[in-house]
Amino acid sequence: MLSEKSVETVRATLPAVSGAVTEITDLFYRKLFAAHPELLRDLFNRGNQASGAQKQALAGSIAAFATALVEHPGVRPDAMLARIAHKHASLGITRDQYEIVHTHLFRAIVEILGDAVTEAVAQAWDEVYWLMANALIAIEERLYAEAGAVDGDTWRAWEVVARTRETADVATFRLRPVDGGDAPGFCPGQYVSVRVELADGARQIRQYSLSCAPGSATRTITVKRVRAAGAPEGEVSNHLHAHVHEGHRLTLSAPYGDIALTDTDAPLVLVSAGIGCTPMLSMLDHLTGLGHAGPVTVLHADRTPGDHALRADHLALTAKLPAGTAHFWYESPDAEWPADRTGRMDLTDVSLPPAAHAYLCGPLPFMRAVRGQLIERGIAAGDIHYEVFGPDLWLAHEG
Template sequence: MLSDTSRPIIAATAAVVAERIPFITPEFYKRMFGARPDLLDGMFSRSNQITGEQPKALAGSIAAFAIWLLQHPDSYPESVLSRIAHKHASLGLKEDEYPTVYEHLFGAIAADLGDAATPEVVEAWTEVYWLMAHALISMEKNLYASQPNDKPFSPWRVTKKEMTGGNVAVISFEPADDTAVAPARPGQYVSIEVPTPDGIRQPRQFTLIPAPAGTRRIAVKLDPNGEVTPLIHEKLRVGDVYDLSNPYGDLVLRDTQVPLVLASAGIGVTPMLALLHALCERGSQREVIVLHADRSSAEWPLADEMKQLVADLPNARIETWFEEGGDGDHEGYMDISGVSIPWEANVVMCGPLPFLKAVRSQVISSGHPSEQVFYEIFGPDLWLVQGE
């Protein structure tokens, strides 16, 4: 809860700070990596620094948190904090790095705001930062404590690599040492640390797709302009050993029997596979509506696997949208106006941000409760920053 002293100051400056985020964040990261270049080794994505996505997501989340505190004085945005905490845990973030972020972020804020960054303004925003930081630290401690081992990363050996639609590599792993294997909840992800040619390890998160107990399986879509996925596609071989994190992520199968709608686009199919597989294992009788959009049927990753899982569920059906037409149910982008979604259904979405925004808007416009709509974004969550 914000103090009575800080509340009016935050109310008066929140819009200004939010507006200045695109200018504050480059200076923030310049300062932090200048002082701590080691944070680029195994912690921060260099690609996201180049695109500006990670800086906007991190600093923007603090501004959004402040606005939430103004609008909801007696609560925190638990779902947003949970998403951030899971991501931090998958990177092995330590509590003692929060002062590092504070030092360089607030140095950048003071430099950008100039004389407007009075001691009172800085103190008020310091309060916001540490309210958010302590909430995240508490969540992350609980996440670490819930694991059967105390290792942020452990070695896993590649046992299989095969290609599927959409230029996607499907990779299987087995443990390469005796570290206790943490069970994964359907829909969770792991971080993989990939060594780059200059010796820097770059972490990326990938959803765990169905695999035998005690093993891991991920699907990696090639980004020709990326730093990491080309290395995975070109360099990773059967027998290689990579460091994987314990599983994290809060887009999981909820313990309920209400109808379930799974809407995905492209590689966003991966958490849907995990959820469908779990439903099959449980012999679920739930009504399940699977909606998938892609450029074409040939681009649809793991299509046969998804179709089989749907076929194995007694009350499941699937509809597809392909931009290039062909053998899908619909041509063009996903349009759910003609899909009958039960009012009590949970709607789970995964895919690129424009897809998520468009489909969520359609769902909410139909009168569906927003609290029953869940999503996962691959990469920094800019939705929060862009007005969600």
């Protein structure tokens, strides 16, 4: 909780900081990477830096956190903090890195805002930063302890024991620990980070959902090749598709992710688009193993049936559930595909169970649109959960 004096200072300066926060974060990253180029090479996603998405997410998170502190001083924005902390833990972020960020972030603030940063303003925003940083550090240290990771060393070598081509641009990699130990437990819907060394020596990291159920000795990730000519986007997925085959080794983090299916008797609605089906496959696999008897409605949108990765599994696992139903939408379907399942997902005529919990994964515009439809159909906003990979531009602006 902010001190009373800082609340007033932050409230008074929040419009100015919010208005300049994109410039601040842009300058911050330039200063950070100039002083620590290894962070861009081996930790930060170069694709997100090139597109500007990471700068937008950081700017939105800072503004959203500060706004929450002054508008709801007794309530901490735990949803935002948990989402960020899980991502940080999957990257191996440690306490000392928050000091580095603090140094360059505040240099950027002073340079952009100039004389407006009085001693009182600097102290108030310093308090905001450390409230957020220390909350994240505490969550991340708990996550590391639960994973048995010492000082953020969450990495482990895994061997690819099988590779399966799902579509022209999607492959599934089945993995087992190289050391012969047990695979760590996880909750359906969680992800792992995969760290690879690229041709230029950079060690880039990306997150991929586990597409299998918990409990087996192996793990599977299903990776879509991201085609983005002339940009670093997709450099890890392209590396995996081009160079990683059976017998090769990968470095994986422990499983993380705060949007995970918990064993529940509530009706479920599992919504996905494109490669966003992967966490839903893990959930379905888990539910069939449990003998889940409650209603499960599966909704998926894709470009074509041929682009729908794991389509056969999507159908087969849903069919194993006593009260499971599946509805798929395709932009360019087969000739006999029903007209009301062509194009964008439209839930108007889809029967949804009352009091359902919904899980969403896919592009942000898709999830925003579907979330609105679910709320219109009576599903409570608090019971709609979503997963997004890359910078979370939605949560940062919602707070």
